[in-house]
Amino acid sequence: MGVHHSPDTSDFTVLGRVNIGYRVLRIVKELLSTANNHKRLLASSARSVSVDRLHRHLLRFRICGFSGSVKKPKHEHPSRLIQGLDCRRSEVSGKRFWGLFREICGSNPYLFFKNCFIYNQCPIALMSDTGKNITPAELKASESKVLLAFCDKALTKVIQLLKVHLVVGIGKFAEKRACIALNEACLKEVKVVSIPHPSPRNAHCSGNWKEVVAKILTDLGILDLLSGN
Template identity: 50%
Template sequence: MSHAKRTRAKSDDLSSEKKLKRSNSNVVDYMTQIQTNLRIKNVDIKEHTSTISEPVPDKKAKEDTSEHAISTISTFISDRLLSIEQELCIKLQDITFPPSIQYIYNPLEYASETHAMYVHKYCTGIKKILFVGMNPGPWGMSQTGVPFGEINMVRDWLKISGPVGKPSKEHPDRKVIGFQCTRSEVSGLRLWSLFRELCGNPENFFQNAYMHNYCPLAFMDGKARNITPAGDGQKILHEACDKSLIDIIQLLKVEIVIGIGNYAEKRAQTAVQTGGLSVQVMVLRHPSPRAVGNQNWNEIAKQRLNELELLKYFDNASITAV
């Protein structure tokens, strides 16, 4: 090998080493920032990144170390999000709701396995966009543990399925039978079908975005009708859910929150203001089939995303270039 080639090869190695060090530094900085922002205790950043900063003998080892670092961060983020949700569930257990609410379903508890699959599979890094729905629907998340989780879309497109338990008190007209349920959550079908059309595969959607529900609980009266808590219970509920949403926005370093429906947008606005976050809050029309003029929701939604200049994050042909 000529002297020039040897010099260039050595220079390339040094350049790669500098990039790796810079990348590893970013990993540590990001995890430290997460810990500081969320006041996470008992998390040893050095433990999570010890293999990152140790010298590595060759290029293959460097690549393996980088992959390990990415895997470590992915697990950390998904586990932390599940922890935030668990903390919220504990707070909500202490709320006394009015007698009109006779049934409360929490799929984060009885559908914890499939919900955790969703989080570990698709919430593994920072997200520019966070979609926020209200709370679980009876034939969607209440059955699958996935936000807007229409059964066919969850099983066949998101590739998630598994055992689902039952709520502690179950209404006979709103039985939870998991993936055996034959009812379809039309709102969820419309929403996920839109992104299947735009993105092609789930990975393209979750590259820039994540789907989350503001409140994990479904509330029903004695006739199995959805009901919204009122009074002091509502105030405590909002405070707890706001705090959880703030933590998730910070964890994922979200830049844009899109409320699916006016209620979700309003709660997101309140949370962002309360947390003093520099985040844009927008609204996307809810895909409910009961809403007037919602027959052509798919086209309405695409037009809205285009108006917000967000289609580029979901267009299958341009995602990699964003």
């Protein structure tokens, strides 16, 4: 998460699980162009729907009255068709993550969205011929090095545009990539921390993930911001 303070607003960015994707180098380059040409679009999380997966989790939080269309790539896997806002698939990590912030914000989701936006290190999905997700760990070192270089550049552009001063990675991988990206961009004034990943495979806090994250957010001063206190 990245927190930015100004006289009137506070923003913080959440770096989610990294999913690497189809034609990723071209698409990440397009994200850089989008960041440069549409600053207001990126700053308004409720309207950031032009790139599928970039704010997918944000959209699933379901702002009242929100509607829109999600564009598709030219090629889709037949078993992983993009359904946009009509998608009804659910997964444990997202449900656990958004469930926590729903509890914190109560009946007012705007407490979250006026302060927060979601940004994946790489907002694309790469899958095998059978439709199985391919994770960064499964890529060859030469492939991931080139890919992550573009992703890191896009991340720093977003951080600079929104004047973020605190980044909270969801999981150690996101934290590590943020540190590398910010160091290479000489943005050492931006603080980077992390919260445990909400995946059920995270054995370190699978049973008390909510409590662990709540304490971290409290220590960072973010919990009061989101609860309206």
